[in-house]
Amino acid sequence: MDDLKYKQKMQRRKEVQEQRLAERNQEKGLIIINTGNGKGKTTAALGMVMRSLGHGYKVAIIQFIKGAWEPAEKAVLGRWEGQLEFHAMGEGFTWETQDQARDTEKAIAAWEKALEYITNPEYRLVLLDEVNIALKLGYLDVKTVIAGLEQKPEDSHVILTGRGAPKELIEKADLVTEMTLVKHPFKEQGVKAQAGIEF
Amino acid sequence: MDDLKYKQKMQRRKEVQEQRLAERNQEKGLIIINTGNGKGKTTAALGMVMRSLGHGYKVAIIQFIKGAWEPAEKAVLGRWEGQLEFHAMGEGFTWETQDQARDTEKAIAAWEKALEYITNPEYRLVLLDEVNIALKLGYLDVKTVIAGLEQKPEDSHVILTGRGAPKELIEKADLVTEMTLVKHPFKEQGVKAQAGIEF
Numbered sequence: 001m002d003d004l005k006y007k008q009k010m011q012r013r014k015e016v017q018e019q020r021l022a023e024r025n026q027e028k029g030l031i032i033i034n035t036g037n038g039k040g041k042t043t044a045a046l047g048m049v050m051r052s053l054g055h056g057y058k059v060a061i062i063q064f065i066k067g068a069w070e071p072a073e074k075a076v077l078g079r080w081e082g083q084l085e086f087h088a089m090g091e092g093f094t095w096e097t098q099d100q101a102r103d104t105e106k107a108i109a110a111w112e113k114a115l116e117y118i119t120n121p122e123y124r125l126v127l128l129d130e131v132n133i134a135l136k137l138g139y140l141d142v143k144t145v146i147a148g149l150e151q152k153p154e155d156s157h158v159i160l161t162g163r164g165a166p167k168e169l170i171e172k173a174d175l176v177t178e179m180t181l182v183k184h185p186f187k188e189q190g191v192k193a194q195a196g197i198e199f
Numbered sequence: 200m201d202d203l204k205y206k207q208k209m210q211r212r213k214e215v216q217e218q219r220l221a222e223r224n225q226e227k228g229l230i231i232i233n234t235g236n237g238k239g240k241t242t243a244a245l246g247m248v249m250r251s252l253g254h255g256y257k258v259a260i261i262q263f264i265k266g267a268w269e270p271a272e273k274a275v276l277g278r279w280e281g282q283l284e285f286h287a288m289g290e291g292f293t294w295e296t297q298d299q300a301r302d303t304e305k306a307i308a309a310w311e312k313a314l315e316y317i318t319n320p321e322y323r324l325v326l327l328d329e330v331n332i333a334l335k336l337g338y339l340d341v342k343t344v345i346a347g348l349e350q351k352p353e354d355s356h357v358i359l360t361g362r363g364a365p366k367e368l369i370e371k372a373d374l375v376t377e378m379t380l381v382k383h384p385f386k387e388q389g390v391k392a393q394a395g396i397e398f
Contacts, residue, residue: 006299030396038376040233040243043250047242050249052395054271072253079278100205125395157396175396176382177237182375196251196324197229197356197374 038179107139132162237378306338331361
């Protein structure tokens with residue numbers, strides 16, 4: 001492409017971009033879903049947690065399936081004591097416990113804790129990590145979760161992660177991303193989970 | 200599902216899971232690509248940066264397209280001075296500059312800086328943010344990038360983000376995730392970029 005054409009092309013792109021930005025002027029708290037079978041659902045949510053912390057906002061994380069904070073995440077996020085609340089309500093992966101009544105009880109307790117933060121206007125971002133799994137396994141009812149999301153203050157964000165997000169939840173959400181696996185070293189090369197990548 | 204069936208189902212899942220973990224025993228530095236038109240490509244990479252920092256690893260971030268660190272990211276990642284190196288080599292989005300020769304020059308300089316970190320065994324994770332855009336726009340040659348990736352130490356990870364990752368790069372990578380847009384408030388509701396979410 002010659003220089004003049006390049007300049008013209010980039011000029012047009014700039015105009016389109018500026019027009020788009022001018023049209024988008026609504027401030028709105030978002031219901032965000034990261035779903036799909038690929039990697040990056042929780043990791044992308046953690047990136048948003050990090051950004052919100054950087055803005056000085058209060059953030060709450062509720063883990064629905066895992067039973068503890070990963071040490072590396074704790075080493076980083078633990079620095080925001082007072083600004084970040086963390087609750088791990090699950091107890092290891094569900095196949096560790098093998099007790100349906102107990103798993104359901106834990107999930108409901110996690111949801112009740114989550115609802116406190118969702119309805120609290122001091123918290124600008126609430127991350128419900130792996131909540132979609134709890135919905136999928138029937139530990140939580142999607143209607144209950146949607147009713148809770150309807151109570152959130154207008155300018156706060158809620159992120160819901162986990163594969164298999166139910167349709168009703170997707171309909172309710174503002175921003176939905178599906179992470180799709182294109183290539184995965186675990187499956188194809190027998191590579192184990194890597195520090196700094198998976199945990 | 201009755202209690203016994205549930206217990207049996209979860210027991211089987213546990214066995215499958217344990218067998219899988221036993222089969223996956225290879226430690227390996229990964230070439231990771233986050234691509235696609237959806238959100239979360241850079242955000243998921245930042246989540247991995249955070250985990251690596253939590254493990255005490257040295258990390259380098261090279262931004263190929265954006266010209267500066269977002270203030271919120273800086274407020275968080277700036278706390279890891281000495282452990283995290285950051286270079287923003289672009290100069291605003293490309294449609295701001297409208298000068299092909301200059302854009303190419305910047306991208307090549309960014310790549311040269313990146314290569315220093317990629318080949319340095321002290322750095323366990325190198326994030327080449329939006330490098331796929333630089334490849335797509337022809338500022339960088341994919342062969343050059345692949346030749347560089349081949350020089351990385353065995354146990355270090357490189358993450359390449361941006362839509363439109365070239366095929367040759369995908370073939371070379373270990374872990375490739377495509378972020379697909381299911382629903383986006385910018386497009387559908389005129390919502391502007393939100394602090395804590397987009398930046």
